[in-house]
Amino acid sequence: MTTLVIAEHDNVSLKGSTANAVTAAIQCGGDVHVLxxxxxxxxxxxxxxxxxxxxxxxxxxxxxxxxxxxENIAAQALAIAATYSHILAPATAYGKNIxxxxxxxxxxxxxxxxxxxxxxxxxxxxxxxxxxxxxxQSSDATKVITVRTTGFDAAATGGSAAVENIVAVxxxxxxxxxxxxxxxxxxxxxxxxxxxxxxxxxxxxADNFKLLEPLADRLGAAMGASRAAVDAGxxxxxxxxxxxxxxxxPSLYIAIGISGAIQHLAGMKDSKVIVAINKDPEAPIFSxxxxxxxxxxxxIVPALIKELG
Amino acid sequence: xxxxVPVKRVVDYNVKVRVKSDQSGMDIANVKMSMNPFDxxxxxxxxxxxxxxxxxxxxxxxxxxxxxxETLRTAMAIGADRGYLVETDAELQPLAxxxxxxxxxxxxxxxxxxxxxxxxxxxxxxxxxxxxAMLGWPQATFxxxxxxxxxxxxxxxxxxxxxxxxxxxxxxxxxxxxxxNEPRYVTLPNIMKAKKKQLxxxxxxxxxxxxxxxxxxxxxVEPAQRSAGIIVPDVxxxxxxxxxxxxxx
Numbered sequence: 283m284t285t286l287v288i289a290e291h292d293n294v295s296l297k298g299s300t301a302n303a304v305t306a307a308i309q310c311g312g313d314v315h316v317l318x319x320x321x322x323x324x325x326x327x328x329x330x331x332x333x334x335x336x337x338x339x340x341x342x343x344x345x346x347x348x349x350x351x352x353e354n355i356a357a358q359a360l361a362i363a364a365t366y367s368h369i370l371a372p373a374t375a376y377g378k379n380i381x382x383x384x385x386x387x388x389x390x391x392x393x394x395x396x397x398x399x400x401x402x403x404x405x406x407x408x409x410x411x412x413x414x415x416x417x418x419q420s421s422d423a424t425k426v427i428t429v430r431t432t433g434f435d436a437a438a439t440g441g442s443a444a445v446e447n448i449v450a451v452x453x454x455x456x457x458x459x460x461x462x463x464x465x466x467x468x469x470x471x472x473x474x475x476x477x478x479x480x481x482x483x484x485x486x487x488a489d490n491f492k493l494l495e496p497l498a499d500r501l502g503a504a505m506g507a508s509r510a511a512v513d514a515g516x517x518x519x520x521x522x523x524x525x526x527x528x529x530x531x532p533s534l535y536i537a538i539g540i541s542g543a544i545q546h547l548a549g550m551k552d553s554k555v556i557v558a559i560n561k562d563p564e565a566p567i568f569s570x571x572x573x574x575x576x577x578x579x580x581x582i583v584p585a586l587i588k589e590l591g
Numbered sequence: 592x593x594x595x596v597p598v599k600r601v602v603d604y605n606v607k608v609r610v611k612s613d614q615s616g617m618d619i620a621n622v623k624m625s626m627n628p629f630d631x632x633x634x635x636x637x638x639x640x641x642x643x644x645x646x647x648x649x650x651x652x653x654x655x656x657x658x659x660x661e662t663l664r665t666a667m668a669i670g671a672d673r674g675y676l677v678e679t680d681a682e683l684q685p686l687a688x689x690x691x692x693x694x695x696x697x698x699x700x701x702x703x704x705x706x707x708x709x710x711x712x713x714x715x716x717x718x719x720x721x722x723x724a725m726l727g728w729p730q731a732t733f734x735x736x737x738x739x740x741x742x743x744x745x746x747x748x749x750x751x752x753x754x755x756x757x758x759x760x761x762x763x764x765x766x767x768x769x770x771x772n773e774p775r776y777v778t779l780p781n782i783m784k785a786k787k788k789q790l791x792x793x794x795x796x797x798x799x800x801x802x803x804x805x806x807x808x809x810x811x812v813e814p815a816q817r818s819a820g821i822i823v824p825d826v827x828x829x830x831x832x833x834x835x836x837x838x839x840x
Contacts, residue, residue: 351757352720353729375750379732382685382720391686391805394715404809409713410602414610414617417809457729457759460745464753471752477839501840509769519735519749519770525711526769528751534839544607551817555837557829563822572820573832586826590840 283312283402285368287336288359288384290376291318291326293348298474299372301436304333306429308437309399310368313337316443319358319450321348331443339443344450349459350376356383357451363388366424367402373428374473381428390422397433411525412548431473432531432552465518472521475504477534480523480550483510484539484560484579491516493583494538500590506530506550508540524549539579542567559583592645592739592761594637595701596671597652597692598630600662601712614810617712626662629707631669632767635774636737637705638670645739646703648672652695654688656680660790667785668777674790679802681795685713687802689721694798696726701762703744708733708766719766729759732766 285307290297300316307314314335318327319342327341340362346354359380363369369384371377373395385392397415398406404419405427472478479498485491491511498505506528507521523530525548535553540546542558542565550556551570558571559579568574575582602608602617603625611618626634640646651666653659654677663674677691696704709716723730731746735754738745739761748755749768795802823829833840 349755352723352732356724375733375748378716379720379730382717383724383730385717386686386689386721386724389686391684392715392717392721393806394717408814409811410608410617411711411714412814413608414811415814416811419807419809420805421807422805454729455760456763457731457757460756460758462750462753462755473751513770519754520752525714526709534833534837551814555833555839556817556820557833568822569819570817572837573829574820574822575824575826575829576822582826586829589826589830 288371293323296329302431304437305434334441336443346453353454385426395430477503480506482508482540593701599627633705685717723764730764
């Protein structure tokens, strides 16, 4: 029994989500191999080889893998799929895009966004926006699984797996990468941050969101938002925390001017400590918050920054 | 150019569903059902492509129980020209739905299939990608902008950390994200017109597809509840609690 993890990376570095998927892979039992399909991706492969618990890193290095096109990465995984009992990828935009293609061509089901490994064929996963947890059992020969990163700790480093080059599959030729606009920020990435400062519709405007910046800077926090704030155009789409946005579980989540719709709670209720600041004492966010302050955020946030010093 | 748009009948997104007391699943008897919101965005995008003169015909498909007809009529009221109901009472999982859709795509030969990125009941996020793989077509998931020109479709995708643009050779698969468009409200005259549109009924067996589930649900339970904490009077107390009690700053 051997598990293959499809690594998420940008060729020069391995994304943290890969380390969470490796932990889930270890829990499935058996050896763990990692596939790094990229272009000039030796550095990412090296990082994968240092994850504790990884026995082997398979590297497919070719130009057609440079931008993570689903058609090409899935084809590469399929080319080596036969020897694996489990194929895993992180349930990020990257993994969710690729893995169902692998499952379909193996004629097996995919189990999406697992949060727990019960046994080699049985897993827990949230459904209905996290309003229920289903325990599901796969009857397929190969288990194809995406891993919700907040459900598993990142694998430690300190390993020294063998790195082996494999033959790259040809370019599908049907899709071409054109461009990427990555928001530049000195703050930590939302899904990897230990502290998140998140704003909602109560912020009132894009300008008012700037009020949260010194707070995030002081705490070394990432900035997030509710869907209402994103839909209102206050902040970019990729700030959205919730069922249809990012699923996060930081040590500290500070929800400011967020009422706490089910869809938002689904994305952050696994945070260790939740602080809510809202003027409405009846807001649902207070029912999940460890600490709440009822009042005007435009007075409380500056006072909080001052208190933190 | 023909566009195929699959639509799923799900529990309305405003309904708070509960777990059944015997843990066998969700209690969805007598709750309001609606079209999956992401699928509504898919239909809207197809209709806009038709209004722009890019598409000529929009075919909606729904797989499931007889009541999925209502979902198809909604799709037709938004602007789909005709529909297929693949009728079955069996539990349908994404792999089976992708196979049913492949059979219909083989028959109808659309240039574009637009699907919702995920259904809000099982939150699988699989069907579009699976269908693309089975057809051997390129895909652009999580779309926030779609432009069709010269046998290609340029799609802006919402990815972690920003946006990405792909150019796909048609035929192709697109799955929709929330901000692709805002679906129109259906009007009464369009609801009436939709009732007269062609709706074909087929069975999975007619399409030669075995829909047997591959994944068994053993139990469904409520998630662990967070208990509400305390309301603190001021920021000084909050900061003190975060430092000494929660120890997170």
